Amino acid sequence: MRLPAALLAPLAAAGLVLAGCQSPPPEPTFPEIGFAHEQTLRLDVGSIQVVDDYRPTLEPPYVDHLFPQPPDKVAERWAKERLLALGGPRRAVVTITDASVKEVQLPRTGGIKGAFTTDQTQRYDARVAATVAIFEPDGRRSGYAEAEATRSTTVSEDATLAQREQIWFQMTEQLMDDFDAEMTRQIKGSLGSYLK
Known part of the structure; x- marks a missing residue:
């Protein structure tokens, strides 16, 4: 059965309105990057202060x-979840000195070949660095450890925002x-006498 032409126009318009009302795909959600599952590093100090010296x-x-979870915020979480103050007159200060990610534009394939090539168009170079210092009650620094980690990855030119965030x-x-492994090694090596 054919619909009369007078009904076709309103139905088509209704279809366009409904198509325009479709909601965008939901933004991706990511689990919190945490360290509570790792064994804590128990320090012979009364307090642990976390200082974020990195300024984006x-x-x-x-x-x-x-980033969905900026590296400096994850580094702060690392300090709060991995280090435990057991009590005493000393204090520990964790200082985040770097948590940067730099985007580097990569060259694209030119000419006819470029039309058929999907290039890696950006590289991301990440670095996180921090120190752990132990201070005596008189303010003298008596122990010190530092660590850093770096990572790089590239992203394809056809990556969606959701893929890029993943x-x-x-x-x-x-x-x-990587940072957790290196800082744990440094603390055990340089601050072993303060571990309990």
Whole structure:
């Protein structure tokens, strides 16, 4: 059965309105990168202060502030979840000195070949660095450890924003796993006498 032409126009318009009302795909959500599952490093100190000395530029080529979980915030979480103060007159200060991610533009394939090539168009270079210092009650620094970790990854020119954020999240996870391993090694080596 054919519908009369008078009914077709309103039905078509209704279809266009409904198509325009479709909601955008939901933004991806990521689990919190945490360290509570790791054994705590128990320090013979009365308090642990975390100082974030890294100041994001918020301007290109730096993009760490765009990450689903910025590395400096994950580094703060690392200090709060991995280090435990057992009590005593000393204090520990954890200072985050770097948590940057730099976006580097990569060359594209030119000419006819470029029309048929999907290039890796950006590289992301991430670095996180921090120190742990032990201070005596008189303010004298009596112990010190430092560590850093770096990671790099590239992104394809056809990556969606959701895919890019997934890559950034995985990169942050791997970067902080590397940092955790290195800082744990440094603390055990340089601050072993303060571990209980």
